[in-house]
Amino acid sequence: MASLRPSWRCGRALAPLTASSTPPGTRTVWPRSSRTSAKAAPLRRHASSSVAGGPLVGGVPVAPAACSAPADDAVRGYDEVPGPTPLPLLGNSWRFLPVVGNFRIQEMDRVCLGLRERYGDIVRMSGLLGRPDMVFVFDADLIEQVFRAEDALLPVRPSMPSLDAFKHGIRKDFFGDLAGVIAVHGPRWLEFRTRVQQVMLQPRTAKLYVGAIQDTAEAFVRRLRRLRDADGDAPADFVNEIHRWSLESIARVALDARLGCLDDAPPADTQALIDAVNTFFMNVGVLELKPPVWKLLPTPTWRAYIRALDDITNITSGYISRALDALRDSEQADGEVGADASLLQRVLAGHDARTAHILAIDLFLVGIDTTSAALASALYQLALHPEQQERLHGEVAAVLGRDGAVTAAALEAMPYLRAVLKEVLRMYPVVIGNGRTLTEDTVIANYRIPKGTQIIFQHYVISNEERYFPEARRFRPERWLRAELAARPPHPFASLPFGFGRRMCIGRRFAELELHTVVAKMVQKFRLEYRHPPLPYRVHPMYMPHGPLRITFHDR
Numbered sequence: 001m002a003s004l005r006p007s008w009r010c011g012r013a014l015a016p017l018t019a020s021s022t023p024p025g026t027r028t029v030w031p032r033s034s035r036t037s038a039k040a041a042p043l044r045r046h047a048s049s050s051v052a053g054g055p056l057v058g059g060v061p062v063a064p065a066a067c068s069a070p071a072d073d074a075v076r077g078y079d080e081v082p083g084p085t086p087l088p089l090l091g092n093s094w095r096f097l098p099v100v101g102n103f104r105i106q107e108m109d110r111v112c113l114g115l116r117e118r119y120g121d122i123v124r125m126s127g128l129l130g131r132p133d134m135v136f137v138f139d140a141d142l143i144e145q146v147f148r149a150e151d152a153l154l155p156v157r158p159s160m161p162s163l164d165a166f167k168h169g170i171r172k173d174f175f176g177d178l179a180g181v182i183a184v185h186g187p188r189w190l191e192f193r194t195r196v197q198q199v200m201l202q203p204r205t206a207k208l209y210v211g212a213i214q215d216t217a218e219a220f221v222r223r224l225r226r227l228r229d230a231d232g233d234a235p236a237d238f239v240n241e242i243h244r245w246s247l248e249s250i251a252r253v254a255l256d257a258r259l260g261c262l263d264d265a266p267p268a269d270t271q272a273l274i275d276a277v278n279t280f281f282m283n284v285g286v287l288e289l290k291p292p293v294w295k296l297l298p299t300p301t302w303r304a305y306i307r308a309l310d311d312i313t314n315i316t317s318g319y320i321s322r323a324l325d326a327l328r329d330s331e332q333a334d335g336e337v338g339a340d341a342s343l344l345q346r347v348l349a350g351h352d353a354r355t356a357h358i359l360a361i362d363l364f365l366v367g368i369d370t371t372s373a374a375l376a377s378a379l380y381q382l383a384l385h386p387e388q389q390e391r392l393h394g395e396v397a398a399v400l401g402r403d404g405a406v407t408a409a410a411l412e413a414m415p416y417l418r419a420v421l422k423e424v425l426r427m428y429p430v431v432i433g434n435g436r437t438l439t440e441d442t443v444i445a446n447y448r449i450p451k452g453t454q455i456i457f458q459h460y461v462i463s464n465e466e467r468y469f470p471e472a473r474r475f476r477p478e479r480w481l482r483a484e485l486a487a488r489p490p491h492p493f494a495s496l497p498f499g500f501g502r503r504m505c506i507g508r509r510f511a512e513l514e515l516h517t518v519v520a521k522m523v524q525k526f527r528l529e530y531r532h533p534p535l536p537y538r539v540h541p542m543y544m545p546h547g548p549l550r551i552t553f554h555d556r
């Protein structure tokens with residue numbers, strides 16, 4: 001007899017899972033969390049390719065139905081997933097065209113809110129010329145199921161075909177088989193990630209950089225003092241300055257180098273690197289988000305993008321060689337590195353210069369604009385919310401004093417600082433939607449979704465919904481403090497700014513260290529105010545305030 005279990009979040013029925021609907025050879029895997037295991041249906045793997053009376057599919061993870069699933073047993077076909085209807089020949093791509101289309105890539109936040117409103121928790125976006133179909137998921141239970149199902153697989157994140165073409169086509173002579181973690185999948189991704197992840201994710205590795213990151217934050221404060229106008233307003237291109245801070249910070253981590261990005265006259269190769277990184281970011285959004293014309297002919301955008309990637313590769317190579325020479329000269333050249341060895345030294349000692357170089361390139365490509373967007377957003381939100389800013393200043397002043405430096409112990413003593421960043425990334429996750437490409441046919445929300453489809457987890461929409469966060473549109477860092485968390489723990493999959501699972505952000509500890517340190521320094525030294533018309537948020541492709549970020553910085 002089938003038993004319908006209520007979903008713990010929305011109270012609607014989950015797909016029934018009973019002995020009678022379980023085919024021979026089915027393995028049942030319970031989600032790890034005890035909260036989930038008590039409430040949600042198990043994930044199932046099937047030896048056969050077709051199953052009567054229950055979720056099917058050959059050797060695939062089956063994510064059980066959640067809120068939007070029909071309350072009956074039947075698995076529905078892919079065509080039945082609700083979503084905008086594609087036109088013959090033009091598919092749904094026309095919706096993204098200027099004038100006739102109503103979907104603006106920069107406004108994907110609003111587009112996704114509209115799709116969720118109209119179609120529900122799962123939405124199919126098919127007929128995208130030159131791209132695979134996408135299925136948008138707007139439910140935290142479902143996201144949890146899909147993420148947990150990938151435990152036994154090698155997760156494929158749909159990302160950056162243009163970078164894929166650079167690494168595996170144009171410069172395959174340099175990247176070879178082990179091309180890093182970005183735009184790399186399967187066993188090669190796993191091998192590279194295994195090489196670097198332990199050292200990247202160890203808390204003690206990040207702690208080694210507190211001094212360097214604090215120096216960089218102070219240099220940023222000094223530069224801002226020089227750049228702001230007589231009223232204290234930051235320059236209109238303040239976001240570029242934030243990029244420089246971010247590049248300087250990541251170079252300390254990835255290259256053990258002080259580039260001088262925040263100096264008034266940076267050295268020539270630093271300026272070349274700044275230019276290359278800017279060119280990369282200016283063009284990557286166009287290549288990734290607009291119809292991929294570059295696959296047919298080398299457009300000017302494509303050529304500029306490749307030149308920028310070549311420059312980044314060549315300039316960083318010089319730093320890696322210098323670091324390798326320094327390591328060889330040091331007493332640690334026998335491969336044994338001391339407890340205070342840097343990330344780069346550990347990777348160089350444990351592997352080879354190529355691994356270290358490719359890792360550094362990956363960290364540059366994804367560690368700069370993400371962190372910049374998060375800082376732009378955090379400073380803007382603090383400027384808009386004086387009450388929360390004052391509370392944060394109180395905490396910072398109590399722990400650091402007027403001029404004290406940020407230390408690892410100080411960071412641990414500032415829970416409100418961490419809460420502010422969490423709240424910023426909840427309301428404005430810089431990656432508004434992250435995803436996975438299905439490597440097998442999979443049943444999600446009782447729909448059979450074919451292999452190759454991109455499942456996009458709609459983090460921005462979900463983390464701004466009342467069902468997951470009461471008063472969701474209010475900026476309330478308090479919700480992340482221990483007392484509130486204990487009284488009302490949020491759904492663990494409702495705010496995932498750094499992703500989840502085996503492919504989650506490998507730079508998270510560094511990103512948090514950089515952001516906590518620089519925000520603490522800013523609030524220690526300045527009172528932030530925003531006196532101009534409000535800025536909308538846009539997808540650039542990071543989600544961040546759009547327009548001149550003219551925050552006023554008053555000395556404290």
Ligand code: HEM
Nearest residue numbers: 181363367370371374431498499500503504505506507511
């Ligand atoms: C606020 C800042 C940042 C945010 C919000 C962020 C967010 C993310 C997200 C959502 C992913 C995908 C995770 C998944 O698929 O489950 C990711 C992957 C990644 N991030 Fe970050 N990130 C940030 C900063 C950084 C920094 C500073 C670095 C480098 C030091 C970095 C390095 C990476 C790498 C290498 C990956 C790919 C991991 C893999 O595919 O194995 N990120 N990040």
